[in-house]
Amino acid sequence: MENESLELRDPAIRVTMMPKDTNYAGTIFGGVILSYLDLAGAVEARKHGKDKLFVTVAMHGVDFIAPVFVGDLVSFYTRTQKIGRTSVTVDITVEAVRREGSGERVRVMEADVVYVAVDENRRPIPINT
Ligand SMILES: CC(C)(COP(=O)(O)OP(=O)(O)OC[C@H]1O[C@@H](n2cnc3c(N)ncnc32)[C@H](O)[C@@H]1OP(=O)(O)O)[C@@H](O)C(=O)NCCC(=O)NCCS
Numbered sequence: 453m454e455n456e457s458l459e460l461r462d463p464a465i466r467v468t469m470m471p472k473d474t475n476y477a478g479t480i481f482g483g484v485i486l487s488y489l490d491l492a493g494a495v496e497a498r499k500h501g502k503d504k505l506f507v508t509v510a511m512h513g514v515d516f517i518a519p520v521f522v523g524d525l526v527s528f529y530t531r532t533q534k535i536g537r538t539s540v541t542v543d544i545t546v547e548a549v550r551r552e553g554s555g556e557r558v559r560v561m562e563a564d565v566v567y568v569a570v571d572e573n574r575r576p577i578p579i580n581t
Pocket residue numbers: 507508509510535536537538539540566568570574575576
């Protein structure tokens with residue numbers, strides 16, 4: 453996905469990173485970004501079953517491309533890549549707008565996350581029901 457096309461889309465989630473989210477190197481802890489990534493992907497998955505419970509079964513191709521800093525405005529853009537029988541695979545691109553300097557837009561992370569629709573016993577169920 454090109455930066456230009458991302459600018460035209462609404463992110464699933466947009467958040468400003470806070471000092472509490474840093475690691476000992478002073479950048480944002482990767483686990484914090486992963487947590488938002490998971491939430492953003494779930495927003496996309498729910499489009500395919502608003503009344504369904506989706507759980508995360510896998511994260512593939514998780515790439516931390518560039519660091520995220522305190523004060524960056526971070527956007528999580530999602531796109532449905534594949535709809536299976538019980539699963540939905542979501543492409544997620546994460547972009548930061550820097551607080552420092554010129555407000556540059558930087559792609560900081562990419563991943564594909566797989567969600568499975570489950571019933572009340574947490575067993576996979578078809579999405580198209
Ligand atoms: C999600 C869960 C119910 C799936 O159980 P399962 O026995 O693997 O179910 P299945 O083998 O029938 O697979 C279900 C779907 O998930 C897909 N899937 C399972 N493991 C996968 C993996 N590692 N990567 C990609 N897709 C996967 C299957 O391809 C299948 O998709 P489809 O029906 O669209 O073809 C089970 O793995 C689970 O409960 N995991 C924990 C979920 C959770 O608690 N997540 C929160 C984070 S801790």
